[in-house]
Amino acid sequence: MTMKTKHHIPSEVLSAYSTGSLPEAFSIIVACHISLCDQCRAEVEAFDTIGGVLIDNEEMANIDLNSFEKTMKLIDKQDNSHLVPSLKSNDIYPTPLKNYFGGSVENIKWKSVGGGIKQAMLLNNKEASARLLSIPPGAQLPDHSHKGLEMTMVLQGSFSDEIDSFYRGDVELGDDHLTHTPKAGMDEHCICIAATEAPLVFNSWLPKLLQPFIRI
Structure with a gap:
């Protein structure tokens, strides 16, 4: 069954992607998401079109709110009829x-991190890291919080946590205010791409003990 994207990427992150100020690890996820989501892709193209209106900040948190509101009003008036056709594909891994x-x-x-869960590192630098995660049906990641931004996008299957359920194309954003225990759906392996600014903060001793070895 094809699920319509429910959880989108916030506009301020899309604008940072458009201006090139978003770290590469998170940009990978944005590129993957907009290859599946017409709504967010249209917003990015609108940002690209009226990019001169945006203040070019290196950190998205410092975007001037007044300028951002003016930009959003221009986007609402923008004619997006020029947009290219949808890039949706049945392939698990988007082209980007x-x-x-x-x-x-x-x-x-792929490398095992325990409990049948596997990860594959895609990128790891001083700004952020990106990895693929493969979680068996019904398995869950240990209870954890975050030191910085975490962005997770579902490529196959689904997962649920204390916030909601997430399916292919959906993106969850977490920060130091979010503590959760993601659990894969029962139908099939959940494959995600996740980007983090800092290592996860596990709440139980065993994941903490293994963390230096599994690098998550």
Whole structure:
């Protein structure tokens, strides 16, 4: 069953992506999301079109609110009839993501992190890291919070947490105010791409003990 995207990326993140000020790890997820979501892709294209109106800040948190509101009003008036057709595909891995593993799933280097859960690092630098996660049906990640921004997008299957349920194309944003225990849906493996600014903050001793080795 095809699920319509319910959880979108906030406008301030899309604008940071448009101006090139978003860290690469998070930009990967935005690129993947807008390849599946017409609504957010239209908003990014509108930002691109009227980019001169935006204040070019290096950090999205410092975007001037008055300028942002003016920009959103211009977007509402913008004619988006020029937008290219939808880029939706039945392929699990969107095209922007394939560049990070050479275009072939055989190149994905999965490593076990315990409990049947696997991860494959895509990018790790001083700004943020990005990884693929594969979670067996019904399995859950340990209870954790965050030191900075976390962005997770579902590529296959689904997961649920204390906030809501998330399906293919949906994106969840977490920060130091969010503590959750994501659990994969029962139908199939949940495959996600996740980007984080800092290591997760686990609330139980075993994940804390293993964290230096599993690098999550």
